[in-house]
Amino acid sequence: MGIVTLFSDFGLQDASAGIARGILMQHVPLSRIIDITHEVQPFNLKQAAYLLGAAYKNFPKGTFHLLLFDVYASKVPKLVLSEYDGHFFLSPDNALLPEAVQDTIAHSWVCMEMGKTHSFHDWLHSAGAVIAGATRGIDPTAFPEFKLKEYKPKVYALPYNEAHDVIHIDEFENVTIDFTRALYDQLAPGKTFSLKFTQVEEINEVRDNYSDVREGYKLCRFNSNGYLEICINHGKAASLFGLKLGGKNNNIKISFT
Numbered sequence: 001m002g003i004v005t006l007f008s009d010f011g012l013q014d015a016s017a018g019i020a021r022g023i024l025m026q027h028v029p030l031s032r033i034i035d036i037t038h039e040v041q042p043f044n045l046k047q048a049a050y051l052l053g054a055a056y057k058n059f060p061k062g063t064f065h066l067l068l069f070d071v072y073a074s075k076v077p078k079l080v081l082s083e084y085d086g087h088f089f090l091s092p093d094n095a096l097l098p099e100a101v102q103d104t105i106a107h108s109w110v111c112m113e114m115g116k117t118h119s120f121h122d123w124l125h126s127a128g129a130v131i132a133g134a135t136r137g138i139d140p141t142a143f144p145e146f147k148l149k150e151y152k153p154k155v156y157a158l159p160y161n162e163a164h165d166v167i168h169i170d171e172f173e174n175v176t177i178d179f180t181r182a183l184y185d186q187l188a189p190g191k192t193f194s195l196k197f198t199q200v201e202e203i204n205e206v207r208d209n210y211s212d213v214r215e216g217y218k219l220c221r222f223n224s225n226g227y228l229e230i231c232i233n234h235g236k237a238a239s240l241f242g243l244k245l246g247g248k249n250n251n252i253k254i255s256f257t
Contacts, residue, residue, distance in 0.1 A: 006036065044245070053101060064089075080111065090127045104151045156187065162254055168245065177228050179227065187256045194255045194257070
């Protein structure tokens with residue numbers, strides 16, 4: 001009995017997530033199937049990569065992660081098996097996995113190519129068959145080798161004055177942006193930090209905890225996943241400042257001077 005996770009942009013308004021779970025259970029009825037999330041904003045690669053990158057590493061090595069995000073991204077949709085850091089990922093041929101782990105995926109194999117007569121159910125059945133074979137001791141990597149999309153890290157240098165995207169808004173309306181602690185540690189020494197957003201708001205210090213400011217005051221901090229958040233102590237930053245996931249008018253800029 002193994003662990004299988006489900007990750008998708010299906011939402012919970014229809015039966016899609018339940019269909020995926022049901023088809024998997026036909027193939028691996030004794031496996032533990034765990035939902036990471038089905039609430040990824042459709043086609044929002046940055047949010048999907050952030051959520052997957054935060055979650056997968058907390059599962060035991062050997063876990064199979066079924067990634068149902070932007071399945072029809074390529075002209076000929078494929079089911080691709082990848083191995084990374086002891087985890088197995090079954091995904092479409094898109095950039096989600098390399099973006100999530102922020103690394104090039106060295107080991108990938110094509111398990112299925114969707115022809116005109118194939119449906120998404122066939123894709124799911126193929127994924128279930130791969131996982132079922134692995135639970136019976138069949139080598140899950142015995143497929144033709146495949147090169148998944150390559151991860152290309154950005155190179156940053158001072159002076160730094162970059163615009164940033166909102167990549168997630170949580171239940172408390174803390175706003176996560178695409179700026180990491182690693183990048184902050186690289187650029188911050190000896191420089192003055194400035195975070196500006198919605199053209200009129202500015203924060204000049206990174207705090208450790210919400211309680212470092214008075215209740216109702218704004219702050220920014222790095223969350224447990226290492227990404228910068230715009231927050232309000234006991235408040236809702238997203239609605240107060242009008243910050244939106246995928247919004248075009250967030251006007252978030254970070255600079256070091």
